[in-house]
Amino acid sequence: MKNIFIYTFLFFTTIMTLNGQTKEAKSNFRINFLALFRNTGSIHYEYQFKQNSLNVNANYTFAGDRIGLLGGLNYRYYLSKNRSSLFLGIVANYSGYAESVSVVPENNPSATPNTPIEFKYNTQTFLPAAQVGYRLNILRIFNFTLRFGYGLPVDINSSWQSPGNTNLSPVSNDRTIIQQRFYSFASWDGEFSFGIRF
Numbered sequence: 001m002k003n004i005f006i007y008t009f010l011f012f013t014t015i016m017t018l019n020g021q022t023k024e025a026k027s028n029f030r031i032n033f034l035a036l037f038r039n040t041g042s043i044h045y046e047y048q049f050k051q052n053s054l055n056v057n058a059n060y061t062f063a064g065d066r067i068g069l070l071g072g073l074n075y076r077y078y079l080s081k082n083r084s085s086l087f088l089g090i091v092a093n094y095s096g097y098a099e100s101v102s103v104v105p106e107n108n109p110s111a112t113p114n115t116p117i118e119f120k121y122n123t124q125t126f127l128p129a130a131q132v133g134y135r136l137n138i139l140r141i142f143n144f145t146l147r148f149g150y151g152l153p154v155d156i157n158s159s160w161q162s163p164g165n166t167n168l169s170p171v172s173n174d175r176t177i178i179q180q181r182f183y184s185f186a187s188w189d190g191e192f193s194f195g196i197r198f
Contacts, residue, residue, distance in 0.1 A: 030195030
């Protein structure tokens with residue numbers, strides 16, 4: 001997994017090197033307010049030169065029985081040399097996620113085999129995605145960014161942990177529904193942020 005991030009970072013850096021010079025470099029720090037609607041804290045840093053930029057972001061999900069961490073890289077190409085501009089780009093996110101869910105186990109030897117019990121679903125996912133967005137610059141210092149991205153998550157590692165480390169597992173139908181719900185959630189990458197340029 002570490003190699004994926006190393007190669008991704010080198011790939012983005014190469015694109016930026018080929019498309020511009022390091023003159024007139026600009027940086028900005030942003031807080032993503034859209035992520036709060038998904039019970040997630042999200043911060044972003046952007047390094048831009050000319051019409052190219054490299055962004056890194058970190059997310060922390062804190063939704064009750066859910067917890068998750070995400071690290072991401074994305075490359076943007078701004079369609080205008082103006083500070084306010086549309087942009088296109090690509091995203092690479094890696095996330096680790098855990099959620100407690102109550103589902104019926106398969107082959108439960110207990111006296112109440114159809115009673116749901118609490119499992120812990122753990123997954124690690126890599127998301128390559130395309131993105132489009134717009135950055136609005138105000139007073140040469142402040143900026144608002146609206147961005148949407150969509151991709152197909154790649155399951156790197158996922159597991160189900162049963163209570164007491166028993167060998168029970170959720171029934172296949174419930175397991176599939178929960179995993180599909182997560183992949184649907186993980187397919188989208190979005191941002192509505194406020195930032196400061198420095």
